[in-house]
């Protein structure tokens with residue numbers, strides 16, 4: 485066997501393989517294959533004994549030189565690879581301090597919640613306490629105790645979501661009146677913001693879920709004038725100081741007398757326009773003097789106390805304030821629209 489020739493072949497093959505290495509694992513594999521304990525060059529060195537004595541020295545020199553050469557090629561390729569890995573790491577970890585900063589995008593409260601907070605704050609300023617009631621209500625609190633007759637259409641399961649026998653997703657915040665009055669003696673002065681549910685098909689003015697704020701004031705000698713004065717302040721705070729109000733007689737089972745509150749039109753100030761359907765007025769909320777039967781249900785003496793109550797739809801007020809024609813706009817959650825409100 486021509487050791488010299490063999491050594492040249494190994495050297496060439498190994499040098500090629502070393503150049504092709506991309507990782508330190510590749511380097512290790514090439515090292516094992518050629519100069520490891522069972523590597524091709526090592527095996528060749530073991531055969532030195534078979535070489536005739538006069539050629540052995542020369543052959544040994546060639547083999548050892550080849551081994552040294554390969555070892556040094558391996559070492560330098562390994563350093564190259566290690567250096568390029570270090571460079572990659574450095575590049576990926578550098579911070580370019582000259583780049584312009586990224587502005588964090590600020591969140592914003594939803595218009596419904598902004599209006600809700602604003603209204604709640606007006607009543608806090610008038611001395612009302614804020615309480616909440618459950619969204620799953622008893623049929624009794626939602627209807628019976630509020631003096632709804634058994635045949636009243638809003639009890640119908642076409643109109644209300646019944647979740648179990650005797651339980652309903654509250655269709656208004658009024659049942660909180662019952663809870664509050666049952667849990668404390670007069671005087672009572674509370675507002676109750678909260679989510680309500682009705683089996684309505686969504687359209688421009690209806691949703692299956694919406695927010696209301698209930699108000700209740702019970703004491704000795706609370707009068708319709710107190711109600712009107714309170715709502716006048718509410719209207720001027722929320723819609724502007726020039727806002728006029730009027731009561732229109734209405735019917736609710738739990739108030740007597742009952743009324744709807746109108747405000748002067750926000751667009752035409754009463755002259756008549758499309759928004760107010762040329763009436764000059766916009767309907768805002770329902771209200772009235774607490775019905776004696778409601779007092780009876782909660783154990784209050786209806787000869788000793790009187791009270792007023794009101795209930796408003798928060799989305800309706802948000803629509804009036806922000807000039808939104810379709811209530812669904814509020815919950816399509818198009819941030820371009822919501823950010824503009």
Ligand code: DAH
Pocket residue numbers: 655656657658698699736738739769770771772773792793794795796
């Ligand atoms: N609960 C009524 C509704 O959802 C609103 C309402 C009207 C509440 C008159 C009241 C009230 O407290 O006195 O339509």
